[in-house]
Amino acid sequence: MTAQDLEPGTQATAPARDDGLAGKVAAISGGASGIGRALAVAYARAGADSVVGYYPGDPHDAGETVEAVERAGGRCRAVELDVRSAERTDRFTEAALETFGRLDIAVAAAGILRRRPLGEMTDEAWDDMMAVDLSGVVRLFRSAAARMDSGGALVATSSIAGGVYGWEDHAHYAAAKSGVLGLCRSLAVELAPRGIRCNAVIPGLIESPQSLDEQNSLGPDGLREAGRIIPRGRVGTVDECARAIRFLTSEDAAYITGQQLIVDGGLTVRWPS
Numbered sequence: 210m211t212a213q214d215l216e217p218g219t220q221a222t223a224p225a226r227d228d229g230l231a232g233k234v235a236a237i238s239g240g241a242s243g244i245g246r247a248l249a250v251a252y253a254r255a256g257a258d259s260v261v262g263y264y265p266g267d268p269h270d271a272g273e274t275v276e277a278v279e280r281a282g283g284r285c286r287a288v289e290l291d292v293r294s295a296e297r298t299d300r301f302t303e304a305a306l307e308t309f310g311r312l313d314i315a316v317a318a319a320g321i322l323r324r325r326p327l328g329e330m331t332d333e334a335w336d337d338m339m340a341v342d343l344s345g346v347v348r349l350f351r352s353a354a355a356r357m358d359s360g361g362a363l364v365a366t367s368s369i370a371g372g373v374y375g376w377e378d379h380a381h382y383a384a385a386k387s388g389v390l391g392l393c394r395s396l397a398v399e400l401a402p403r404g405i406r407c408n409a410v411i412p413g414l415i416e417s418p419q420s421l422d423e424q425n426s427l428g429p430d431g432l433r434e435a436g437r438i439i440p441r442g443r444v445g446t447v448d449e450c451a452r453a454i455r456f457l458t459s460e461d462a463a464y465i466t467g468q469q470l471i472v473d474g475g476l477t478v479r480w481p482s
Protein backbone atom coordinates (compact mmCIF):
# COMPACT_ATOMS: atom_id res chain seq x y z
CA MET A 210 0.00 0.00 0.00
CA THR A 211 1.29 3.46 -0.82
CA ALA A 212 0.37 6.72 0.89
CA GLN A 213 -1.92 7.48 -2.11
CA ASP A 214 -3.99 4.34 -1.45
CA LEU A 215 -5.12 5.59 1.96
CA GLU A 216 -8.51 7.20 2.32
CA PRO A 217 -8.20 10.89 3.31
CA GLY A 218 -8.07 11.17 7.10
CA THR A 219 -6.89 7.58 7.66
CA GLN A 220 -3.46 6.60 8.89
CA ALA A 221 -1.39 3.53 8.17
CA THR A 222 -1.12 1.29 11.25
CA ALA A 223 2.12 2.08 13.08
CA PRO A 224 4.59 -0.76 12.54
CA ALA A 225 5.31 -2.86 15.63
CA ARG A 226 8.58 -2.05 17.43
CA ASP A 227 11.30 -4.47 16.47
CA ASP A 228 13.73 -3.74 19.32
CA GLY A 229 12.81 -6.97 21.10
CA LEU A 230 11.76 -5.31 24.35
CA ALA A 231 8.04 -6.15 24.24
CA GLY A 232 7.27 -8.79 26.86
CA LYS A 233 10.67 -8.45 28.54
CA VAL A 234 11.09 -7.77 32.27
CA ALA A 235 13.59 -5.34 33.79
CA ALA A 236 14.83 -4.90 37.36
CA ILE A 237 15.90 -1.30 37.97
CA SER A 238 17.66 -0.20 41.16
CA GLY A 239 17.20 3.44 42.15
CA GLY A 240 13.76 3.43 40.53
CA ALA A 241 12.02 5.89 42.86
CA SER A 242 13.54 8.93 41.18
CA GLY A 243 15.69 10.38 38.41
CA ILE A 244 17.10 8.18 35.67
CA GLY A 245 15.70 4.96 37.18
CA ARG A 246 12.15 6.31 37.20
CA ALA A 247 12.46 7.64 33.64
CA LEU A 248 13.77 4.25 32.55
CA ALA A 249 10.77 2.37 33.96
CA VAL A 250 8.52 4.68 31.90
CA ALA A 251 10.71 4.22 28.81
CA TYR A 252 10.35 0.44 29.16
CA ALA A 253 6.58 0.78 29.50
CA ARG A 254 6.50 2.64 26.18
CA ALA A 255 8.39 -0.29 24.65
CA GLY A 256 6.04 -2.91 26.11
CA ALA A 257 8.45 -4.14 28.81
CA ASP A 258 7.48 -4.60 32.48
CA SER A 259 9.66 -3.60 35.40
CA VAL A 260 10.33 -3.97 39.08
CA VAL A 261 11.83 -0.83 40.56
CA GLY A 262 13.84 -0.79 43.75
CA TYR A 263 13.22 2.02 46.24
CA TYR A 264 15.49 2.84 49.12
CA PRO A 265 13.46 3.31 52.32
CA GLY A 266 15.49 6.34 53.44
CA ASP A 267 14.83 8.20 50.19
CA PRO A 268 12.23 10.99 50.23
CA HIS A 269 11.12 10.17 46.67
CA ASP A 270 7.99 8.10 46.25
CA ALA A 271 8.27 4.90 44.22
CA GLY A 272 4.49 4.97 43.99
CA GLU A 273 4.88 7.89 41.59
CA THR A 274 7.06 5.72 39.37
CA VAL A 275 4.40 3.01 39.33
CA GLU A 276 1.73 5.59 38.46
CA ALA A 277 3.85 7.08 35.67
CA VAL A 278 4.44 3.61 34.23
CA GLU A 279 0.74 2.81 34.35
CA ARG A 280 -0.11 6.11 32.63
CA ALA A 281 2.28 5.00 29.87
CA GLY A 282 0.34 1.74 29.57
CA GLY A 283 2.84 -0.50 31.33
CA ARG A 284 3.14 -2.62 34.47
CA CYS A 285 5.53 -1.95 37.33
CA ARG A 286 6.02 -3.15 40.90
CA ALA A 287 7.95 -1.17 43.49
CA VAL A 288 10.06 -3.29 45.85
CA GLU A 289 12.10 -2.14 48.83
CA LEU A 290 15.81 -2.38 48.08
CA ASP A 291 19.08 -1.55 49.78
CA VAL A 292 21.88 -2.52 47.40
CA ARG A 293 24.26 -2.72 50.39
CA SER A 294 22.55 -5.98 51.31
CA ALA A 295 22.95 -9.15 49.22
CA GLU A 296 19.85 -10.65 50.82
CA ARG A 297 17.63 -7.66 49.99
CA THR A 298 19.04 -7.54 46.48
CA ASP A 299 18.17 -11.22 46.00
CA ARG A 300 14.64 -10.55 47.24
CA PHE A 301 14.41 -7.68 44.76
CA THR A 302 15.39 -9.69 41.67
CA GLU A 303 13.26 -12.61 42.88
CA ALA A 304 10.29 -10.21 42.93
CA ALA A 305 10.62 -9.87 39.14
CA LEU A 306 10.15 -13.64 38.75
CA GLU A 307 7.30 -13.75 41.27
CA THR A 308 5.47 -10.84 39.67
CA PHE A 309 6.14 -11.23 35.96
CA GLY A 310 7.56 -14.75 35.64
CA ARG A 311 10.93 -13.84 34.14
CA LEU A 312 13.92 -11.51 34.30
CA ASP A 313 15.74 -10.29 31.18
CA ILE A 314 17.31 -6.95 32.09
CA ALA A 315 18.98 -5.42 35.15
CA VAL A 316 19.97 -1.76 35.34
CA ALA A 317 21.98 -0.37 38.23
CA ALA A 318 20.66 3.18 38.58
CA ALA A 319 20.99 3.38 42.37
CA GLY A 320 23.76 5.64 43.57
CA ILE A 321 24.88 8.19 46.11
CA LEU A 322 27.05 11.27 45.68
CA ARG A 323 28.86 12.98 48.55
CA ARG A 324 31.22 15.97 48.57
CA ARG A 325 34.25 14.89 50.60
CA PRO A 326 37.71 16.52 50.33
CA LEU A 327 40.58 14.06 50.85
CA GLY A 328 41.34 15.41 54.34
CA GLU A 329 37.79 14.53 55.41
CA MET A 330 37.72 11.18 53.62
CA THR A 331 37.28 8.87 56.58
CA ASP A 332 37.40 5.12 56.02
CA GLU A 333 33.70 5.10 56.77
CA ALA A 334 32.92 7.70 54.07
CA TRP A 335 35.01 5.73 51.56
CA ASP A 336 33.40 2.40 52.47
CA ASP A 337 29.86 3.83 52.32
CA MET A 338 30.47 5.10 48.81
CA MET A 339 31.95 1.79 47.61
CA ALA A 340 29.12 -0.19 49.25
CA VAL A 341 26.48 1.56 47.14
CA ASP A 342 28.13 2.83 43.95
CA LEU A 343 30.42 -0.14 43.25
CA SER A 344 29.59 -3.19 45.39
CA GLY A 345 25.88 -2.41 44.99
CA VAL A 346 26.28 -2.90 41.23
CA VAL A 347 28.06 -6.23 41.75
CA ARG A 348 25.27 -7.43 44.06
CA LEU A 349 22.56 -6.50 41.57
CA PHE A 350 24.30 -8.05 38.57
CA ARG A 351 25.24 -11.25 40.44
CA SER A 352 21.70 -11.68 41.68
CA ALA A 353 20.07 -10.85 38.33
CA ALA A 354 22.41 -12.96 36.20
CA ALA A 355 21.64 -15.99 38.40
CA ARG A 356 17.95 -15.57 37.48
CA MET A 357 18.42 -15.07 33.72
CA ASP A 358 17.94 -18.40 32.03
CA SER A 359 17.70 -17.33 28.39
CA GLY A 360 20.24 -14.53 28.00
CA GLY A 361 19.85 -10.97 29.12
CA ALA A 362 21.29 -7.48 29.39
CA LEU A 363 22.98 -5.62 32.24
CA VAL A 364 23.69 -1.89 32.30
CA ALA A 365 25.49 0.11 34.99
CA THR A 366 25.51 3.89 35.37
CA SER A 367 29.07 5.15 35.62
CA SER A 368 29.81 8.90 35.30
CA ILE A 369 32.08 11.26 33.39
CA ALA A 370 33.82 11.57 36.78
CA GLY A 371 34.60 7.84 36.51
CA GLY A 372 35.27 7.58 32.79
CA VAL A 373 36.77 10.89 31.70
CA TYR A 374 37.25 13.75 34.16
CA GLY A 375 38.70 14.24 37.61
CA TRP A 376 36.35 15.93 40.10
CA GLU A 377 37.74 17.64 43.17
CA ASP A 378 36.25 16.59 46.52
CA HIS A 379 34.68 13.51 44.92
CA ALA A 380 37.58 11.03 44.66
CA HIS A 381 35.61 8.17 46.25
CA TYR A 382 32.69 8.67 43.85
CA ALA A 383 35.06 8.83 40.87
CA ALA A 384 36.89 5.69 42.03
CA ALA A 385 33.63 3.78 42.40
CA LYS A 386 32.41 4.94 39.00
CA SER A 387 35.75 3.95 37.40
CA GLY A 388 35.44 0.57 39.07
CA VAL A 389 32.05 0.08 37.48
CA LEU A 390 33.65 0.33 34.03
CA GLY A 391 36.19 -2.42 34.74
CA LEU A 392 33.43 -4.53 36.24
CA CYS A 393 31.28 -4.21 33.11
CA ARG A 394 34.12 -5.00 30.70
CA SER A 395 35.02 -8.20 32.54
CA LEU A 396 31.45 -9.35 33.10
CA ALA A 397 30.81 -8.82 29.38
CA VAL A 398 33.48 -11.43 28.62
CA GLU A 399 32.51 -13.77 31.45
CA LEU A 400 28.78 -13.77 30.73
CA ALA A 401 28.88 -13.72 26.91
CA PRO A 402 28.69 -17.55 26.64
CA ARG A 403 25.37 -17.36 28.52
CA GLY A 404 24.01 -14.73 26.10
CA ILE A 405 24.15 -12.00 28.74
CA ARG A 406 25.51 -8.63 27.58
CA CYS A 407 26.97 -6.08 29.98
CA ASN A 408 27.52 -2.41 29.18
CA ALA A 409 27.86 0.91 30.97
CA VAL A 410 26.45 4.35 30.36
CA ILE A 411 28.54 7.35 31.24
CA PRO A 412 26.11 10.17 31.90
CA GLY A 413 27.45 13.71 31.74
CA LEU A 414 25.30 16.31 33.49
CA ILE A 415 21.72 15.11 33.73
CA GLU A 416 19.15 17.14 35.66
CA SER A 417 17.98 14.87 38.48
CA PRO A 418 17.65 14.92 42.28
CA GLN A 419 21.33 13.95 42.49
CA SER A 420 22.72 16.76 40.32
CA LEU A 421 20.25 19.31 41.75
CA ASP A 422 21.69 18.69 45.23
CA GLU A 423 23.66 21.88 45.95
CA GLN A 424 25.54 20.39 48.88
CA ASN A 425 27.03 17.42 47.06
CA SER A 426 26.74 18.28 43.37
CA LEU A 427 26.28 21.33 41.11
CA GLY A 428 22.80 22.42 42.18
CA PRO A 429 20.35 24.34 39.92
CA ASP A 430 22.63 27.36 39.33
CA GLY A 431 25.67 25.20 38.65
CA LEU A 432 23.74 23.11 36.14
CA ARG A 433 22.48 26.23 34.33
CA GLU A 434 26.02 27.60 34.20
CA ALA A 435 27.44 24.27 32.98
CA GLY A 436 24.86 24.22 30.19
CA ARG A 437 26.76 27.09 28.55
CA ILE A 438 29.84 24.96 27.90
CA ILE A 439 27.94 21.89 26.73
CA PRO A 440 27.82 21.79 22.91
CA ARG A 441 24.09 20.89 22.99
CA GLY A 442 23.63 24.08 25.01
CA ARG A 443 22.01 22.56 28.10
CA VAL A 444 22.23 19.70 30.57
CA GLY A 445 20.50 16.44 29.69
CA THR A 446 17.12 15.15 30.84
CA VAL A 447 16.55 11.90 32.68
CA ASP A 448 14.46 10.74 29.73
CA GLU A 449 17.36 11.27 27.32
CA CYS A 450 19.64 9.23 29.55
CA ALA A 451 16.99 6.53 30.06
CA ARG A 452 16.51 6.13 26.30
CA ALA A 453 20.24 5.49 25.85
CA ILE A 454 20.10 2.80 28.55
CA ARG A 455 17.00 1.28 26.97
CA PHE A 456 18.84 1.12 23.64
CA LEU A 457 21.73 -0.79 25.23
CA THR A 458 19.33 -3.37 26.66
CA SER A 459 17.37 -3.80 23.42
CA GLU A 460 17.94 -6.03 20.42
CA ASP A 461 19.14 -2.92 18.59
CA ALA A 462 22.31 -3.41 20.65
CA ALA A 463 22.39 -7.22 20.29
CA TYR A 464 26.07 -7.25 19.24
CA ILE A 465 27.24 -4.58 21.70
CA THR A 466 28.81 -5.76 24.93
CA GLY A 467 31.59 -4.55 27.21
CA GLN A 468 31.14 -0.99 25.92
CA GLN A 469 30.68 2.46 27.41
CA LEU A 470 28.16 4.90 25.98
CA ILE A 471 28.79 8.54 26.89
CA VAL A 472 25.53 10.52 27.17
CA ASP A 473 26.73 14.08 27.69
CA GLY A 474 25.51 16.38 24.91
CA GLY A 475 29.09 16.62 23.60
CA LEU A 476 30.64 17.90 26.84
CA THR A 477 33.66 15.59 26.81
CA VAL A 478 34.59 16.10 23.15
CA ARG A 479 34.47 19.88 23.27
CA TRP A 480 37.73 21.67 22.61
CA PRO A 481 38.55 23.53 25.86
CA SER A 482 38.29 27.27 25.39
Ligand SMILES: NC(=O)c1ccc[n+]([C@@H]2O[C@H](COP(=O)([O-])OP(=O)(O)OC[C@H]3O[C@@H](n4cnc5c(N)ncnc54)[C@H](O)[C@@H]3O)[C@@H](O)[C@H]2O)c1
Pocket residue numbers: 238239240241242243244245262263264267269290291292293317318319320321322341366367368369411412413414415416417418419420
Ligand atom coordinates in the same frame (compact mmCIF):
# COMPACT_ATOMS: atom_id res chain seq x y z
N1 LIG B 1 22.36 12.97 37.27
C1 LIG B 1 23.59 12.99 36.78
O1 LIG B 1 24.06 14.03 36.27
C2 LIG B 1 24.43 11.75 36.83
C3 LIG B 1 25.70 11.81 36.23
C4 LIG B 1 26.51 10.69 36.26
C5 LIG B 1 26.06 9.53 36.86
N2 LIG B 1 24.83 9.49 37.44
C6 LIG B 1 24.42 8.23 38.09
O2 LIG B 1 23.15 7.83 37.64
C7 LIG B 1 22.52 7.03 38.65
C8 LIG B 1 21.11 7.57 38.87
O3 LIG B 1 21.21 8.84 39.49
P1 LIG B 1 20.14 10.01 39.31
O4 LIG B 1 20.82 11.12 38.64
O5 LIG B 1 18.91 9.45 38.71
O6 LIG B 1 19.91 10.46 40.82
P2 LIG B 1 18.84 10.01 41.91
O7 LIG B 1 19.36 10.52 43.20
O8 LIG B 1 17.48 10.45 41.48
O9 LIG B 1 18.86 8.42 41.88
C9 LIG B 1 19.63 7.63 42.73
C10 LIG B 1 18.73 6.62 43.39
O10 LIG B 1 19.54 5.68 44.14
C11 LIG B 1 18.80 5.34 45.30
N3 LIG B 1 19.67 4.80 46.34
C12 LIG B 1 20.57 5.46 47.12
N4 LIG B 1 21.15 4.61 47.99
C13 LIG B 1 20.61 3.38 47.75
C14 LIG B 1 20.79 2.10 48.34
N5 LIG B 1 21.65 1.88 49.34
N6 LIG B 1 20.07 1.05 47.85
C15 LIG B 1 19.18 1.25 46.84
N7 LIG B 1 18.96 2.44 46.25
C16 LIG B 1 19.67 3.49 46.71
C17 LIG B 1 18.11 6.63 45.71
O11 LIG B 1 17.01 6.35 46.56
C18 LIG B 1 17.70 7.22 44.37
O12 LIG B 1 16.40 6.81 44.00
C19 LIG B 1 23.41 7.14 39.89
O13 LIG B 1 24.24 5.98 39.97
C20 LIG B 1 24.27 8.34 39.59
O14 LIG B 1 25.50 8.33 40.25
C21 LIG B 1 24.00 10.57 37.44
